[in-house]
Amino acid sequence: MLKSLDEQARAIMRGNDQGTYTMPTEGLYPYQWNWDSAFAAFGFATFDLARAWVEIETLLTGQWENGMVPHIIFHEASDGYFPGPSEWGANQTPQTSGISQPPVAATFTRAIFEKNPEAGRSHVEGLFPKLLAWHRWFIDNRNENGMIVVNHPWESGRDNAPDWDEAMENVDTSNVGEYIRNDTSHVDPHMRPNQLDYDRFMAIVYAGRGCGWDEAEMAKNGPFRVADPGMTFILLRANRDLLALAEQLGEPTDEIKGWISLLESGVQQLWNPAIRAYDALNIRTGNFAGSMSSSSFLCWFAGIEDSSALTEFDRIAAVSKYSFPSHDPESDRFEPLRYWRGPAWGIINTLIGIGLAEMGHHKQAEALRDDTASLITQSGFAEYFNPVDGSPAGGKDFTWTAAIWLAWASPSLHTKEN
Ligand code: 2M8
8 A cells, every 4th residue: 555645754754763863865964964853853743752852952962062053963974975074173072064054943842842841841951051052152153233144055054045146256265175075976966056156165164174163263254154034034933932941941031032132123134125025145245145035034934024025925926836936936046956046945835834824824824835735745755846847856755854744734734634
């Protein structure tokens, strides 16, 4: 008998499960990635609550003394991925990369806790101070007047988005020697960042390694520093969830409330009237990227209402067979298969959809969920999808796509036939 999609999703998560953490997909990404793991925990919580807690707890074992939670934790050696621990030179145990990733962990910690507060309380007591320290690290090191900046496109999780094009042009690649990328041997190169992007990615890694990942130095002289609407909205939302957890635990709340006000006003500086969207802003030049990306539509997830954003959302949804493209399909920079320059991503649909529903935009939220379910039903649990024809792209049997199917997109969540 054919397995149901719910069963397939659980099997994918079990297959990628390394015991205490889940790799995004075999081959292409053989380690623990930060926001992938938080999504994995959200998915595990639908069928194995205890395993969900382990996923987030393992992620926090990679936390640095300064509070940063790195974007990759290299728990086990593998030569299948570039750049590995020695390129990063981060000098940590366990070995890690030197940058962070969007902090969705507090949001999913709260969601998992609320499924069973009694069983979750001791886990949240252990996690809370670590999540607090991580959020404080963002505020202390990545806050430019209430806008959250990324020091590397990889930190945003949206690696080759047009949001970074202008800032990437200024990255000097003369310190980058020969290297071999592994990603293009796993996946069609047309679905991946191009070679110049990779040279620049590596130039920024070597600059960070060169200064021992010194935050003050990178803030002042690092080759790349761009305020990211995605990161700002996600941290704002994560602070609201951290606040709810603090209240549950009887922990002080003033500091977190201060962060929420700071980001609520700070993110308004990212509104670019020229494109009627929240936009990335290059701190080095003061220029907007002029890029309408899917992260612009995380405003609702952050609890911010915006009628112009809703108009633009409706326009993009109307011209896209499958929502939601990672870049405006009416822009000349749109590329339907090239990674974060056009394809639709289930995890972003989930965050946008949760936000839309919470802010009362149920019609849009349901349409987004239906499109996500159609993409997965037709094309499987791919890393991302072509929004023009729905075809699968990137890695196969992908953890976060399986996770969001189970926790958000599966029709069985509404019909109750699991
Ligand atoms: C992608 O990024 C990694 C680098 O971190 C890569 O391409 O090698 C991004 O989609 C990122 O958001 C994601 O966390 C990671 C693993 O799925 O892959």
